Amino acid sequence: MSASEPAHLEPANFRPQKVLILTKLSRYEFEKRRHPELTERQLERCLRNRGSDYNMLLYHHYIHKGVENTVNSVFRAAGIETKVVYRFDYSDPNIEWADAIVTTGGDGTFLLAASGVLERNKPLIGFNSDPMRSKGQLCLPQKYSVDVKEAIDKLLK
Numbered sequence: 641m642s643a644s645e646p647a648h649l650e651p652a653n654f655r656p657q658k659v660l661i662l663t664k665l666s667r668y669e670f671e672k673r674r675h676p677e678l679t680e681r682q683l684e685r686c687l688r689n690r691g692s693d694y695n696m697l698l699y700h701h702y703i704h705k706g707v708e709n710t711v712n713s714v715f716r717a718a719g720i721e722t723k724v725v726y727r728f729d730y731s732d733p734n735i736e737w738a739d740a741i742v743t744t745g746g747d748g749t750f751l752l753a754a755s756g757v758l759e760r761n762k763p764l765i766g767f768n769s770d771p772m773r774s775k776g777q778l779c780l781p782q783k784y785s786v787d788v789k790e791a792i793d794k795l796l797k
Contacts, residue, residue: 654740654763654795654796655796656720656738656739656740656763657720657721657739658720658721658722658723658737658738658739658740659715659720659721659722659723659738659739659740659741659742660722660723660725660734660735660737660738660740660741660742661708661711661712661715661722661723661724661725661742661743661744662725662726662727662730662741662742662743662744662745662749662752662753663704663708663724663725663726663743663744663745663749663769664704664726664727664743664744664745664746664748664749664769665726665727666697666700666701666704666705667697667700667701668697668698668700668701669701671683671686671687671697700770700773703769703770703772704744704745704769704770707744707767707768707769707770707785707788708724708744708769710788710789711742711744711767711788711792712724714788714789714792715742715792718792718796723737723738727749727752730752730753730756732756735756735757735762738762739762740762740763740764740765741753741756741757741762741763741764741765742764742765742766742767743764743765743766743767743779744767744769745766745768745769746768746769746770746774746776746779747766747774747775747776747777747778747779749766750764750766750776750778750779751778753766765780765795766778766779766780767779767780767784767785767788767791768780768782768785769785771785771786
């Protein structure tokens with residue numbers, strides 16, 4: 641076959657053994673890290689004094705964590721080893737460890753993940769962890785943020 645002839649393409653067999661989940665740091669988690677000396681009550685007061693809506697920070701934190709935990713548990717239920725990391729631990733050794741990279745966050749998290757993947761054969765899949773608030777153009781369609789299991793089942797078929 642010559643280089644100008646199209647190759648017969650077989651469907652990709654996606655069956656990773658190890659998945660690295662790069663998750664975003666929620667604003668709530670950021671503030672907790674920024675003020676480790678504060679109790680929860682003190683943190684709430686500090687944030688409210690700055691004009692932040694503490695209840696909304698928590699609300700969106702729990703939405704994000706729900707998607708992150710679901711992605712993690714669905715892969716584990718499929719017999720796939722997972723490791724969840726924040727941007728601080730998104731390193732070459734962790735990337736090399738994984739057969740695939742999955743993000744939970746938005747386009748920023750997806751782009752950060754893409755910047756570390758240097759192999760063409762390492763899939764990168766993004767879940768938008770707050771689809772009601774952001775578009776997530778680079779992530780899977782919005783319906784899969786709601787039905788993570790369906791998305792992962794389709795990927796593993």
